[in-house]
Amino acid sequence: MSATLTEHDAAPRTPGPRPPKPDAPAARGPKKRKFPFAPWMLLAPSIILLVVMVVYPTILMFVTSFTDLEIKNKMLGTPANFVGFDNYVEVFTKSDFPAVLVRSLTLMVILTVLIVGGGMLLALLMLRLTKGWRLLVSVGLLLAWAMPPLSATVVFGWIFDTDYGVVNWLLNTITGTQDFRGHGWLADPLSFFMVLIIIVVWQGIPFAAFTLYAGLGQVPDEVLEASQLDGANAWQRFRLIVMPYLRNVVTAVIVLETIWNLRIFTQVYALQQQGGLASETNVLGTYLFRQGLGEFGVTAAIGVFMVILLMGISYYNVRSSLKEEEA
Template sequence: MSATLTEPDAAPRTPKTRPSRSSRSASGDRHGKAPLPWAPWLLLAPSIVLLGVMVVYPTIVMFINSFTNLEIKNKMLGTAPDFVGFDNYIEVFTKSDFPAVLARSLGLMVVLTVLIIALGMLVAMLMTKLTKGWRLTVSIGLLLAWAMPPLSATVVWGWIFDTDYGLVNWALNTMTGTNDFRGHSWLIDPWSFMMVLTILIVWQSVPFAAFTFYAGLGQVPDEVLEASALDGASAWQRFRLIVLPYMRNIITAVIVLETIWNMRIFTQVYALQQQGGIASETNVLGTYLFRQGLGEFGVTAAIGVFMVVLLMAISYFNVRNTLKEEEL
């Protein structure tokens, strides 16, 4: 006979239950440790105050000034501006070259974003095929381009395309065996100015896209790619049907960020204009707003309000997708 493992005379065990949150709160109150619902707001207070002072207040002032005829004489004489309604907005779109600047900025933004996304994806996929040593070399090169300040990079590229001593003119004269490019200015013509600007911005922006896409490619399962290759899928089919769906959220985020950044470019354009470009024919929204700010502040505020609305509309797509993903 084997010994029994149960004790029939013992009282049945009941499962232990955790105290409810209300009872824990009550016990906490009895011990003098009351919950602190204001603690998160206290931690966020410095950031909220900073955002209010640096963002909210200037935005409200800019919005109010956009409906007035505020000029520099009002600042000097201390007089209040007059309310003009939507006259500043009408003037911006009908009596100035703002529509041309807006079209130029939007076209440049599209070209830059497409090139940055395409080249960034190509570099990221190339890094997955390289050995460890070459991958480290490429990463260092990308980091050096990314870390260079925009103004320094603009000066360097300005020297490369310099009229008299530029490397590009020397190389073209050497390859053609002529002196046709001696003294040729790449910045005086608006189209060649935009070409130089595009090369400069793409060169500095590709590293961010490449590193982001390279991290995203690590999320694509190798087993799925190998199985599709065994089923006869081509490289383009694997990229379109497998890689892109896995990286859709990452690509969307990079596209939105690059779109916003490319709409806000200022330093590169302004520096190249100082090296020989014609400002009136190469202005983008940032430089146009800067140059208009020296005169009529009401008109400048109207341009600023329009830029804020435009950037918020561009950002809405990314915010909406992010909120949908959080709800899933």
């Protein structure tokens, strides 16, 4: 019989040499992040353009505001003298700049209220209109928005013309008299600004209306229907439901319209050329333009003040946008 070796009878196995363990990788320091060249290369043209067109002129204007630079320095090639804050003192004490500033701020408030209020009413109206009427209103708004400010001002200047204006003819026809024949609407500062307000509001309402109409689409219909079932009237639904949804949109429109209305220039200057008195109808833009023909130091001081004023107005909008991004 052949003997069979069992597992117990077999010779014990001697453990063989174990393969060496791979060396543990040496502790590495924090990986250095490569500089993102590609994004900066793409942004470089815009940054260069921004520096050349905005940053450099702003710095130059700020430096010039502390000198007595005039046109004679440019013609004779002589350097300007450092005068400190004398230009700022002169602007607010020895010129009619304070009156122009008050006039510009008053006009800005009136225009902003009329444009935002009219835009809101048109946006609410467009929600109620049928598709055909909504398209017709949209085309009309786009035509008013697309017309260049100078062209619109010239057209309205002819409408309110002293001798051939449609307004004078229409008023004489309605009253049955000739009291408005030869009436100069642009010669009187009050009626001058009335015509100016009509032009600016007519061209400013389309932007506000389209923006607010787009914002109204964010309001859920279910919430409005539920509030209506609970007994809320139209004003309560608008104030307590619609406005909270539109708060950010309305804020952005108000800030933008405020800045644009404070920087208004083309319409005022064109109306002044058609018969308005510049000394009594100047706003910040036209006043700065007319001052720039002589004393550059004083003009630069006015420009610096306008930049600070516009930055202060824009601060609230920028802060609100940053808070929304962080939320």
